[in-house]
Amino acid sequence: MWQAQVIVMTEFGNFSGRKLIVDDEKFKTLCDLSKEFYGSGFELTLEDGSFVVIAPQIVSRSILKIEKHKIEEDVEE
Numbered sequence: 001m002w003q004a005q006v007i008v009m010t011e012f013g014n015f016s017g018r019k020l021i022v023d024d025e026k027f028k029t030l031c032d033l034s035k036e037f038y039g040s041g042f043e044l045t046l047e048d049g050s051f052v053v054i055a056p057q058i059v060s061r062s063i064l065k066i067e068k069h070k071i072e073e074d075v076e077e
Contacts, residue, residue: 001071009063
């Protein structure tokens with residue numbers, strides 16, 4: 001399992017989405033969906049629960065980053 005987070009870096013600042021717990025397949029799906037990022041505007045629920053809509057003209061000058069961190073599984077002794 002992975003913890004993933006979408007970050008949109010714009011000229012107005014960085015916007016960090018809520019952290020998600022995903023498996024390999026869901027992470028691949030997230031990456032595939034990100035390929036459509038520059039096609040239109042973008043909506044994102046932020047870490048603090050607020051919601052942002054980014055206009056297409058800002059998206060076209062932005063960077064989308066998806067951070068991925070391995071979640072350590074608890075090992076029973």
